[in-house]
Amino acid sequence: MSDHDSVLGQPARSDLMHADDRGCFGAYGGRHLPPQLEDAIAEVAEQYALAAADPAFLREYDDLLAQYVGRPSPLFFARSLTRHAGGAKIYLKREDLNHTGSHKINHCLGEGLLAKRMGKTRLLAETGAGQHGVALATAAALLGLECEIHMGAIDVAKQRPNVVRMEMLGATVVAVDEGGRSLKEAVDSAFAAYARDYRDTFFAIGSVVGPDPYPTIVRDFQAVVGREARAQILAQEGTLPDALVACVGGGSNALGLFTAFLGDDEVAMYGVEPGGRGAAVGEHAATMTHGRPGMLHGMTTYVLQDDSGQPAPVHSIASGLDYPGVGPQHSYLKDSGRVSYVSVDDRDCLDAFALSCRAEGIIPALESAHAVAYTVQLAGRYGPDAVVIANLSGRGDKDIDYVHEVSSRG
Ligand SMILES: *Cc1c(COP(=O)(O)O)cnc(C)c1O
DSSP states (O other): OOHHHHHHOSOOOHHHHOOOTTSEETTEEOOOOOHHHHHHHHHHHHHHHHHHTOHHHHHHHHHHIIIIIOOSOOEEEOHHHHHHHTSSEEEEEEGGGSTTSBTHHHHHHHHHHHHHHTTOOEEEEEOSSSHHHHHHHHHHHHHTOEEEEEEEHHHHHHTHHHHHHHHHTTOEEEEEOSTTOSHHHHHHHHHHHHHHOOSSEEEOOSSSOSSTTHHHHHHHHHTHHHHHHHHHHHHHHSSOOSEEEEEOSSSHHHHHHHGGGTTOTTSEEEEEEEEETOSSTTSOOOHHHHOEEEEETTEEEEEOBOTTSOBOOOOOSSGGGOOSOOOHHHHHHHHHTSSEEEEEEHHHHHHHHHHIIIIISOOBOHHHHHHHHHHHHHHTTSOTTOEEEEEEOBBSGGGHHHHHHHHHHO
C-alpha cells in the first residue's frame, strides 16, 4: 500500500492513479519550475507524503469534513430528470450542499491543514471568478491562517460580491493590473509573491493542476466525493452505476467523483468540457477536444494553444470552466481511454440550468449544469435498469443575475 492508497481507502487501478517518481502520469505532469521554487515545492511533496500516511492528520481532515462542511453530501435520486430523460435512473451527488456551496471547500481545508502542519502562517493563491478565493479564505479563517488572494483587476471589478466575501473573511485581495488583467496575470503575480516569501507561505492551488505534487494532493482531498458516492449507490441501488458524469475545468470535481471507481471497469466515465459558443479559437474552453499536449503552469498536459505555443484565449458561460489547460491525470486518462471527454455548449448548459431549477428545485452552478446537460442526453441512451451519477459540483446562487439577464435578452 502506498501513501495515496491509504488516503483513498478504496480499490483503484494503481496504473491509472499514481504519478511516477518524476511526478508524471504517463507523458503528462511533471514539475516544470523556476529554480527559485524547486526547494519550496520539494518541501510540499515531502511533507504531504508524511501527512497522507499520518492517521491523526487524516482524522482531523475527516472531522472537519463531517462537522464543518456537512459531509457526507447526499446522493439524490432525481425522479423528474429521470422521467424527462426517459432512460437510466439519474442520481445527483449534492456537492452544492457543502458549506460555501461547492466541492472546492474539500481541497481548501486539506491544503489549509497541510499548511498548518508545515508550520506555515499564510495561504496564497490566485483566483479567476473568485470561487477558489472564497473557499480558501474560509479555510484560512477557520484554521487561523492569513490569506492573500491575487485576482486580475478586471475580475475584481466583475466579481464584486466574491471580493467582498473574501475581505469579510479576513483575506487580502491583490488586484493585478498587468497585461490582460485576468486569470493568467493573477497566476504569474501569485507565483512571484510565492517566490519572494515561501518560508512562511503555502501556495494553495485550486484544482488538480500545476506542478507535481499538486495534482495528486488536490485529487486525494477530493476523492471523498467518489468514496461516498460508491458506498451510497451500493446501499441505495445495490449495484455500481453504469456511468459517471462530471464537468471539467481543471478537473478536480471530476477526479473527486471518478477516483474511487477507476478500478471498476464496468463503470463508464464522462468528463464534460465547455463547448462555449462554437469551435473557433476563443469561443470555447474544450481543452481535450481542441487542444494538444504542451506546457502550462508547471505541468505538461493538453493545452489550448496558438501556433507559437501560447495559451489560447478561452470562453465559457461558466467562469469556473474557463481554463486553457486541464489536470495532467485527465490527459493520461483520455489517452488510456478510461475516461471519455465530451463537450456541452452554452445554450445546452442554460437549458439544463432551467430544467434542474424547474424539475428538481435545484439551482445548479453553471459549471455543474454542463454535467446535468450531458447526463440527460446520456441517460436517454440507457434502459430503465441503468444508473447514471452526475456530480452537482456547486450551487448556482452566484449565477442567477447573469442567467436572468441572458434569459430576458432572449
Ligand atoms: C471551480 C468550479 C468547477 C471547476 O473546477 P474543477 O477543478 O474542474 O472541478 C466546477 N464546478 C464548480 C461549482 C466550481 O466552483
